[in-house]
Amino acid sequence: MIIRNLMRPCIRHSRPLGHFVPITYRSFSVSCLARNTENRKPTLRENIYTLPNLLTTSRIIACPVIGYSILHGQFHVATSLLVYAGLTDLADGYLARRFNMQSVLGTILDPAADKALMTTLTVTLTMKGMIPIPLAALILGRDILLSLSAFYIRYTSLTPPKTLARYWDFSIPSAEVHPTGISKINTALQLLLMGTTTISPVLPLALDVPLTGLQWVVGATTIWSGLSYIFSKDAVRVLSERRPQNKEKP
Known part of the structure; x- marks a missing residue:
């Protein structure tokens, strides 16, 4: 009971x-959800808000102002901004090495800033009749092909999921771009040509003959540097998920 x-x-x-x-x-x-979450690899992230990246970004922002100054014949203003671009180019590299502020984004932004400046100068100086059209087409054509290749490499090297938001999230590194030796020389010569052409109207002497010779040299190195990216094995390095970085759980 x-x-x-x-x-x-x-x-x-x-x-x-x-x-x-x-x-x-x-x-x-x-x-099951907890087990699947544990098996997923963490997403690599890095600090992109550094002073070198800020200086590099300021060079990119200055490009439209330089182009506007050239088109309106304000070569003194354009020359001043070119000096600023050169000084910040030296400063961001020094700061990144001295204070260990290197980033994968920096390896992309720095050449992108150079190319933005080069494209701006090439287009505006050609419009002013100070650069031959064939040389401008050669320089711009090479840069367009390299830019398309960079977009393709970014997509193929990005770890899954390959979403649009992750593609444009540059705090998620996927590949490093290392300019070849001849590419660095070509960039320096191109900047020398465009810079000298820009400041030539404010100089008291004529530079027609030296500039013509420099144009031929730049044309040759532009073709050479473009081919170097095709045959070089060290120009692009895809990053591994095991690379030590700041890790954030997805």
Whole structure:
């Protein structure tokens, strides 16, 4: 009798067995989700808000102002901004090395700033009749091909999921771009040509003959540097997920 009375409340308030099925299923789903989350690799992230990257970005922002100054014949203003671009180019490289502020984004932004400046000078100086059209087409054509290649490399080297938001999130590094030796020389010669052409109207002497010779040299090195990216194995390095960086759980 005592045992029967003790069991009676349990029997009266017990639920059918089917009510326990969702609880078991839910517990199993949580455990599977936790296991899948543990197996997923963490996303590599890095600090992109550094002073070198800020200086490099300021060079990119200055490009439209330089172009506007050239088109309106304000060569003194354009020359001043070119000096600023040169000084910040030296400063951001020094700061990145001296204070260990290198970043994968910096390896992309720095050449991008050079190319933005080069494109601005090439287009505006050609429009002013100070650069031959064939040379401008050669310089711009090479840069367009390299830019398209960079977009393709970014997509193929980005770890899954390959979403649009992750593609444009440059705090997630995927590949490093290392300019070839001849490419660095070509960039320096191009900047020398465009810079000298820009400041030539404010100089007291004529530079027509030296500039013509420099134009031929730049044309040759532009072709050479473009081919170097095709045959070089060290120009692009795809990063591994195991590379030590600041890790953030997805």
